[in-house]
Structure formats: structure tokens, C-alpha cells
Amino acid sequence: MKVCIYGAGAIGGFIGTRLAAAGDSSVSAVARGETLRALRTHGWRLRQGGELVQGPVTASDDPAALGVQDVVVIAVKGPALGAVAASIAPLIGPQTIVLPAMNGVPWWFGHGVPALEGAPLESVDPGGRIAAAIHIERVVGCVVHASTFTPEPGLVEHKMGKGLIIGEPLGGESERTRELGALLARAGFEVTVSPNVRLDIWYKLWGNLTMNPVSAITGATIDRILEDPLLLEFCSAAMREATAIGARIGCVVSQSPEDRHAVTRKLGRFKSSMQQDVEAGRAIELDAIVGVVHEIAQRVGVATPHIDALLGLTRLFGRVRGLYPEAAAA
Numbered sequence: 030m031k032v033c034i035y036g037a038g039a040i041g042g043f044i045g046t047r048l049a050a051a052g053d054s055s056v057s058a059v060a061r062g063e064t065l066r067a068l069r070t071h072g073w074r075l076r077q078g079g080e081l082v083q084g085p086v087t088a089s090d091d092p093a094a095l096g097v098q099d100v101v102v103i104a105v106k107g108p109a110l111g112a113v114a115a116s117i118a119p120l121i122g123p124q125t126i127v128l129p130a131m132n133g134v135p136w137w138f139g140h141g142v143p144a145l146e147g148a149p150l151e152s153v154d155p156g157g158r159i160a161a162a163i164h165i166e167r168v169v170g171c172v173v174h175a176s177t178f179t180p181e182p183g184l185v186e187h188k189m190g191k192g193l194i195i196g197e198p199l200g201g202e203s204e205r206t207r208e209l210g211a212l213l214a215r216a217g218f219e220v221t222v223s224p225n226v227r228l229d230i231w232y233k234l235w236g237n238l239t240m241n242p243v244s245a246i247t248g249a250t251i252d253r254i255l256e257d258p259l260l261l262e263f264c265s266a267a268m269r270e271a272t273a274i275g276a277r278i279g280c281v282v283s284q285s286p287e288d289r290h291a292v293t294r295k296l297g298r299f300k301s302s303m304q305q306d307v308e309a310g311r312a313i314e315l316d317a318i319v320g321v322v323h324e325i326a327q328r329v330g331v332a333t334p335h336i337d338a339l340l341g342l343t344r345l346f347g348r349v350r351g352l353y354p355e356a357a358a359a
Contacts (some may be wrong), residue, residue, distance in 0.1 A: 136154035170198045179304065265290070
């Protein structure tokens with residue numbers, strides 16, 4: 030099977046290395062700059078459990094050089110997705126699966142949801158350009174439950190978690206998701222093939238919606254946020270708003286914010302992905318994690334004063350530091 034990883038960073042490199050090392054796939058990569066040079070020099074590299082896992086790779090900055098694939102894993106940050114959509118066509122054939130292994134709400138999320146049909150989610154797909162380039166028939170939804178980072182270009186360090194939830198974007202089961210799940214399981218991932226991956230996406234977002242931006246603004250690790258009663262209640266209130274939104278779009282969250290906080294506490298002291306992006310001077314994935322929730326709330330008629338405040342604060346924080354575009358819509 031031919032698999033291409035579009036974006037060989039922390040998550041893309043994790044998935045690519047495990048697949049290449051398993052030997053069931055020919056795993057290529059679309060990468061740039063120092064990451065491209067490292068892949069061409071060393072191949073795939075992953076440090077996991079004290080072991081260095083490696084695998085062969087064909088890497089290029091030109092998708093046309095790699096040709097049509099069986100599976101394309103998109104593992105870029107949200108702000109880069111528009112550029113990916115504009116250049117991905119040479120990788121996609123009539124049977125290609127596109128697996129977006131990304132944070133937040135994906136561009137296809139509103140498809141098939143009566144309350145959201147008729148217009149793209151502008152926060153994550155302005156003008157519907159991504160949906161036009163990557164048709165939903167090609168997509169398999171994905172939720173990643175893993176913590177990884179890149180200590181240097183082309184080298185991934187695994188911290189914890191090997192979970193991948195995959196599923197048909199419109200729900201139900203299919204042969205292609207079962208086959209893809211088996212391929213990923215043979216590569217060492219803990220795979221769940223879900224009949225309702227949209228709910229799985231919303232549930233993960235429900236937890237990340239507050240902790241990511243609050244940690245980015247404050248610079249605090251997650252344990253410290255959970256220890257502050259004022260911040261904790263603010264986060265809980267925003268999560269209750271997100272629960273109400275989910276109920277309007279068929280993504281019912283049965284847990285309470287307090288239930289989720291108890292689970293998060295068990296993870297101890299760690300930095301969110303958005304906090305890591307701020308510290309590295311990278312653009313923040315605010316639109317796919319908070320902006321899109323604000324947009325969906327407006328479209329389904331749910332008041333979200335806490336989510337609105339969180340969006341406004343984080344957006345301005347990002348703009349002042351050059352990590353979020355000044356020209357973004359209000």
C-alpha cells in the first residue's frame with residue numbers, strides 16, 4: 030500500500046515512522062526545509078520508549094513527484110491546510126483515502142448536519158475551497174490521542190498515547206475503514222473504528238476548547254490551570270456552552286466538565302499543543318479549536334459569552350505576538 034504523510038512534524042512523523050517500520054506500506058512524505066533535508070538524510074525517525082525506530086522514506090516538497098497514493102495522511106497545523114488543499118491533487122486518485130490527523134473541527138464537519146448544511150464553516154474552510162479540493166467521499170475522519178514533539182527537524186519524540194479513532198465522516202461502518210484500521214493497528218497504534226467519528230471529534234474538542242487557549246495566554250501548564258478555582262469555573266462554563274452546541278448538531282456529550290477535569294488531572298503537569306506553538310513562535314490553531322465553535326454557536330442559535338470572551342482574548346494575544354492574522358474576520 031502506498032501511504033503519503035503530508036506534513037512530517039510531530040504527529041505526521043509519528044504515524045509515518047510506525048507505518049514504515051511495520052513494513053506493510055511504502056511511506057512517502059511531503060515536507061519542506063530542514064525537515065525535508067533530515068528525512069532525505071536519515072529516513073523516518075521516532076524515539077519511543079528509549080528505542081529509536083526508523084524506516085525508509087521517499088520525501089519531496091512537490092506532491093506531483095510522489096504520484097497517486099492509497100492513503101494520504103494530512104498532519105499539518107490548521108493555518109497550513111489551505112496551502113495543502115491547493116497542492117494535494119496529484120496525490121489523490123479515485124480510491125484514495127484522505128485521513129486528516131489534525132486538531133480541532135475539520136473542514137468537512139458540517140456536511141450532513143441539517144443545522145449546518147448550505148454553507149461551509151468559514152472559520153476552517155473560507156469559501157469552501159478545501160472541500161472543493163478534497164471531496165468528502167475521499168475523507169475518513171480521524172481523532173489522534175497521542176502526545177509527541179520534535180526535538181529537531183525530522184526526529185519525533187513520543188511522550189504518551191497511541192490512540193487513533195477513525196470513521197466514516199457521515200457515520201456508519203465500511204470495509205475501507207476496517208482495512209485502514211487494521212493497517213494502523215499492525216503499525217502499533219491502538220485503533221478504534223468508530224460508527225460516529227463526528228461525536229469523537231466534538232468530544233476531544235470539548236476538552237481542548239478551553240485548556241489550549243488558556244494555557245497559551247497564561248503560559249501555565251495544565252495542572253496549574255486546574256488548581257485555580259476562578260479559571261476552572263470559567264473553563265467549565267465554556268464547556269457547558271459547548272455541550273449545548275453539541276446537542277444542537279447531534280454531538281451529545283454526556284459527561285460534565287467536572288468529569289473531564291478529573292480525567293485531565295490524572296495526566297499531571299504538561300503543556301498543551303497551543304502553548305507549545307506560542308513558545309516556538311508558531312501560528313496558533315485558534316480557528317479550528319475556538320473560532321469554529323463560536324461560528325457554529327451563531328449558526329445554531331446558542332449564546333456563548335464565555336467562549337466569545339475566550340476567542341477574543343486569545344485572538345488579540347495572538348495578533349499582538351504575530352501568531353494570528355490581523356486580517357481575520359471578527
